[in-house]
Amino acid sequence: MHMRPAELAAIRAGDVDLAFRRWERPRVKVGTRMRTAVGLVEVTSVDRVPVRTLTTADARRAGLASLAALRQGLDRLRSDRPVYRIGLRYAGADPRQALREAVPDAGEIEAIGVWLDRLDRASPTGPWTRATLLLIDELPATRAPDLAQRVGRDTASFKQNVRKLKERGLTESLDIGYRLSARGAAVLDHEGRPRLTGGRSEPEPGIPLPHLGAAATRALNARGVVRLDQVAELSAGEVQALHGVGPYALRHLRSALDAAGLAFRDEPGASPPAMPERS
Structure with a gap:
C-alpha cells in the first residue's frame, strides 16, 4: 500500500488515521504492520464503503481539507473499482533500526555469514552478497541505478537484493542510495574483506x-x-x-x-x- 511522505508524517504525528483507496479487492489485512520511512504503520480496519456515505469527518481524518477534495481524489482513480476505507495508526519505530545499530557478536556473525552463503548459492547470477556490501561501503549515498550499473545488474533486481540485506540490518536506505550499517561493517571486518576505507572521504x-x-x-x-x-x-x-x-x-x-x-x-x-x- 503506497503512501506519500506527507501522509506518513501525518500518521506518525497522529493527525491522520484513515486512507481511502479504490481496489478490486482489499490489498491489506487488519493487523498488518507495514514498514515505512517513518516506522511501522498498522492497519486497524479495512471496510468497503459506498462513496455516497463518505463524510467531512472522513476527509479530515484522511488529511484532506474537505469532502469534495476526498471525492475528487477518488474520482481521479479507477471509478469502476469499489472504495475501501483503511484505518491506520503509527505502531512504533522500525525494528530494523535497532538491529542495524547493534554490533553482532562472533556467533551472530557466523550465522549471518551462513545466511549470506545461502543467498549466494541460490542466486542464478552467482555470488553477490559481499560484493554488494562492499560496493555500498565504497559508494554510500549513490543512486541505485548507478550502483547496479557498476556490477552489471538491472536496477530492479539490484534493489531487491539490497532489501534482503536490509532485512538483516546490514544496510540502511538513505533518501539517495544506501550506506553500510555498523552491523554490516562488523560482518565484513570479521571476514577480513578488503574494505576501501582509505580511499573514501570521511563522513561530514x-x-x-x-x-x-x-x-x-x-x-x-x-x-x-x-x-x-x-x-x-x-x-x-x-x-x-x-x-x-x-x-x-x-x-x-x-x-x-x-x-x-x-x-x-x-x-x-x-x-x-x-x-x-x-x-
Missing part, C-alpha cells in the same frame, strides 16, 4: 540531514548543503525556493532544526552572526 561532521525524500535531498546537496547546521545558514525562503523542496521537506527541516536547537537564518531562534575578534 555535524548533524546529518533528516529523511526528506530524494528530490529535496538532491536539491540541498546541489547547493552544497549536507548537514543540518548548514541549513541553519539559509533562510526558509531560500530553502523553499530550491526545486524539489516542498512543504513536507520544509516542515521536517524545521522540526529537525528545532530539535537541534537551531533555526532558519531568518526565524526566531537562529544564532546571531559571529562578531569579528578585536585585535
Whole structure:
C-alpha cells in the first residue's frame, strides 16, 4: 500500500488515521504492520464503503481539507473499482533500526555469514552478497541505478537484493542510495574483506540531514548543503525556493532544526552572526 511522505508524517504525528483507496479487492489485512520511512504503520480496519456515505469527518481524518477534495481524489482513480476505507495508526519505530545499530557478536556473525552463503548459492547470477556490501561501503549515498550499473545488474533486481540485506540490518536506505550499517561493517571486518576505507572521504561532521525524500535531498546537496547546521545558514525562503523542496521537506527541516536547537537564518531562534575578534 503506497503512501506519500506527507501522509506518513501525518500518521506518525497522529493527525491522520484513515486512507481511502479504490481496489478490486482489499490489498491489506487488519493487523498488518507495514514498514515505512517513518516506522511501522498498522492497519486497524479495512471496510468497503459506498462513496455516497463518505463524510467531512472522513476527509479530515484522511488529511484532506474537505469532502469534495476526498471525492475528487477518488474520482481521479479507477471509478469502476469499489472504495475501501483503511484505518491506520503509527505502531512504533522500525525494528530494523535497532538491529542495524547493534554490533553482532562472533556467533551472530557466523550465522549471518551462513545466511549470506545461502543467498549466494541460490542466486542464478552467482555470488553477490559481499560484493554488494562492499560496493555500498565504497559508494554510500549513490543512486541505485548507478550502483547496479557498476556490477552489471538491472536496477530492479539490484534493489531487491539490497532489501534482503536490509532485512538483516546490514544496510540502511538513505533518501539517495544506501550506506553500510555498523552491523554490516562488523560482518565484513570479521571476514577480513578488503574494505576501501582509505580511499573514501570521511563522513561530514555535524548533524546529518533528516529523511526528506530524494528530490529535496538532491536539491540541498546541489547547493552544497549536507548537514543540518548548514541549513541553519539559509533562510526558509531560500530553502523553499530550491526545486524539489516542498512543504513536507520544509516542515521536517524545521522540526529537525528545532530539535537541534537551531533555526532558519531568518526565524526566531537562529544564532546571531559571529562578531569579528578585536585585535
